[in-house]
Amino acid sequence: MADVDEQALDEVVTFTSDLIRIDTTNRGGGDCQERPAAEYAAERLAGAGLEPTLLERTKGRTNVVARIEGTDPSADALLVHGHLDVVPAQAEDWSVHPFSGEIRDGVVWGRGAVDMKNMDAMILAVVRAWARQGVRPRRDLVIAFTADEEASAEDGSGFLADEHAGLFEGCTEGISESGAFTFHDGTGRQIYPIAAGERGTGWLKLTARGRAGHGSKVNHENAVTRLAAAITRIGEHEWPLRLTPTVRAALTELAALYGIEPEFDAPDGIDGLLTKLGPAGKLVEPTVRNSANPTMLDAGYKVNVIPGEAVAYVDGRYLPGGEDEFRTTLDRLTGPDVEWEFHHREVALQAPVDSLTYAQMRAAVEEFAPEGHVVPYCMSGGTDAKQFSRLGITGYGFAPLKLPEGFDYQALFHGVDERVPVEALHFGVRVLDRFLRTA
Secondary structure (H helix, E strand, C coil): CCCCCHHHHHHHHHHHHHHHHCCCECCCCCCCCCHHHHHHHHHHHHCCCCCCEEEECCCCCEEEEEEECCCCCCCCEEEEEEECCECCCCHHHCCCCCCCCCEECCEEECCCCCCCHHHHHHHHHHHHHHHHHCCCCCCCEEEEEECCCCCCCCCCHHHHHHHCHHHHCCEEEEEECCCCECEECCCCCEEEEEEEEECEEEEEEEEEECCCEECCCCCCCCHHHHHHHHHHHHHHCCCCCCCCHHHHHHHHHHHHHCCCCCCCCCCCHHHHHHHHCHHHHHHCHHHCCCEEEEEEEEECCCCCEECCEEEEEEEEEECCCCHHHHHHHHHHHHCCCEEEEEEEEECCEECCCCCHHHHHHHHHHHHHCCCEEEEEEEECCCCCHHHHHHHCCEEEECCCECCCCCCCHHHHCCCCCCEEEHHHHHHHHHHHHHHHHHC
């Protein structure tokens, strides 16, 4: 089977750099403008002979969708998607300007280099290589570049799923970010985790109400005190261990890799296993429990005035099957004096690790990284796969990158000096090409 051509390897680097230079910062207030990046992607899809459609719910919040017809009309279609927006970056904190797209010493620098304009560029490079080589996949591929993933996705994948479901007709599975990257365990092993699940998103707004009054007076109905007590209980809560099928599969495969016999039902079986796995346990540790982290506080308007209301926000995440426990626990932790509601809520996801598609992803990685060990894992956060799941699409995280030891991929998500090696992009194009040809 032929590999992608040299032009694809050049283009993936150029496209990554170019997309980074298009500032698509999403601060969550609706002021992001993905349209220039969407037009850039659409032009390159059109150059590959496709007919991309540009769609907006809100002016400037642009999505791109195109379909590649496969050779087997009876086969289910596959969705390949990436988001165009990025989180904010403060230039003074960076070694290079975050929107420079600078290529230095074999590395592409800038916001979006790993989250996720690199994958957007890989998709474009593969599609264009196929046009030059006359390649058609077996199953229909729906290519989607979305807006607003870094906020609510209401202008992006949520809008597409709710208002343009017909564009995704026949899609039963999808791939996107956060999987098939090199994880170095510090002992020479190279692990490639493929995402087969996501924790649910439960961003919460907490509101405490009390009796407003003078700051010099005794006040046992202080809204700030009530809120602070609830926030402290939430922040200090120890969530119980819960083992989902995806996480059990991840731990089972990691244990086998390290020659450890897992004892999941022992009192300290899971925590003990995570300790024995060493650094590799960090792949799984965030996804054996629900979590709730207080992140924002808002109360008062003058130091000598006790306000009648205080508000906080909490980043909550729950495992597949764990939402009911999450809700009842929050009811208890907030107590009678604090109300809570979902500021933003999305479902938890789980994908089978015994599917043909998962096996094909594993095989594509192993072909180009034979020294690597592919394992499933569950993402601690979420992706556009949540919204596309409304259409019955099972989502996997598969954005392949071969990374050198010491390159902390996960720390660069939303981090300072976000960057991606050129060789990692080349590897990603080759693996993505091989998977999509065979899927």
